[in-house]
Amino acid sequence: MTTPTRAIGIDIGGTKVAGGVVDENGEVLLRARRDTPHRSTAPHVVEDMIVDVVQELVEAEDAPVSAVGIGAAGFVAADRATVVFAPHLSWRHEPLRDALARRVDLPVFVDNDANAACWAEWRFGVGRGESHLVMVTLGTGIGGAVLLDEKIQRGRFGIAGEFGHMQVMPGGHRCECGNRGCWEQYASGNALVREARSLVLAGSPLAADLAARVGGDVHNITGPMVTEAAQQGDPTAAELLAEIGQWLGIGLANLANAFDPGAFVIGGGVSQAGPLLLDPARDAFRRHLAGRGYRPEARILAASLRNEAGLVGAADLARDAVLRDRPDEEDEA
Structure with missing residues (x-):
């Protein structure tokens, strides 16, 4: 029996569970989403949301689906079954694959969300044709x-x-992982929001535009809001993004050495x-790269x-x- 070519992908973040039916060309044919209840990231809550999304997609899809792939924001064990630790979710040695397999009648595979994003960009996106690729994802924290x-390379x-x-x-x-001074505390969405809120709370006249956008309530400051302000010409918001970009470039220079x-x-x-972040990152990368001027430089791509x-x-x-584990009829013949 030929294996269906469509699969369901689930992306789990700190605030949402997003899913889609994806064909062999990387096209998303159907989509579904659930927002995580505020501060409700317990394993059973997120698991219920995943199952709801999968069921909605299976019921709406008019063709067979081969498997469910989960991209989780956390440390995923080499067995692609267990979320060992998730800094932004309440998961500690969570047997996610087995828990879902009991409720979903499809093969389930769990991977780190950045691994999944890297694979997608290499297969279908800007990384096609590159034999040595490093992905860095900037969201609530930093994935790679x-x-x-x-x-x-899972390690x-x-x-x-x-x-x-x-x-x-x-x-x-302090980082949510328990340590201090982690890269994501300086080059992530959380870092951007923290610095913007700090300026507003300090009463800085430089943050007048940001303060006006949120009516003076710093809790309403978000990363997308700061980005929008920068794109609309607010120099302070642009400066904040440039600082994040500089920290990004420094970290990339270190990764280039590795x-x-x-x-x-x-x-x-x-x-x-876009360029508000990546141009400062490219500049900092060039300035901090070991052997600069004498070695090829990696491209930094959006x-x-x-x-x-x-x-x-x-x-x-x-x-x-699934395809590696289940050869089709031609292979069996």
């Missing part, structure tokens, strides 16, 4: 992934690519700031699949796993 010779225990928790400032800001990729792909919500890279990659990785 490494692809070498057509394979995602011995499955936790490779957690670049956001490299310490770049010893004794710096992996020597041909390209970095920058994804996640914060990357939608992800092309935007917010859907995670679910597209999760679906394609799951389909790939």
Whole structure:
């Protein structure tokens, strides 16, 4: 029996569960979404949301589906079954694959969300044709992934690519992972919001536009709002994004020393700031790269699949796993 070519991809973030039916060309044919209840990130809550999304998509899809791929924002074990630790969700050694497999009548595969996004950009996006690719996703925190010779590098225990928790400032800001000074405390959406709120709370006249946009309530400041302000010409918002970009470039220079990729792909919500973020990142990258001027420089590219890279990659990785385990009729003949 020929394996269906469509698969469901699920992207789990700190605030939402997004899903889609994805075909073999990376096209999202159907979509569904559930928003995470405020501060309700307990495993059973998120699991229920995943099952709801999968059921909605299966019922709406008019063709067979081969598998479900989950892209989770956390440390995923090498067995692609267990979420070992999720800084932004209440998951600790959570057997997510087995829990879902009891409720979903399809093969289930779990992967880190940045691994899924990296795979999608390499298969269908801006990373096509690049043999050595590093993905960095900027959202609530920072995720990362490494692809070498057509394979995602998961590491011995499955936790490779957690670049956001490299310490770049010893004794710096406390991170949700438990350490201080992690990269994501300086180059993520959370960092952008923290710095914007700090300026408004300080009563800085430089933050007058940001304060006016939220009626003086700093709790209404969000990353997309700061990005929009910058794109509309607010110099302070642009400066905040440039600072995030500089920290991004410094971290990328360090990663270049470790992996020597041909390209970095920058994804996640914060990357939608475009040149306001990436131009300062490229500048800082060139200034901090070891051996600068004497070595080839990796390209720094904006992800092309935007917010859907995670679910597209999760679906394609799951389909790939099923195809490897279940040869079609021609292979069996």
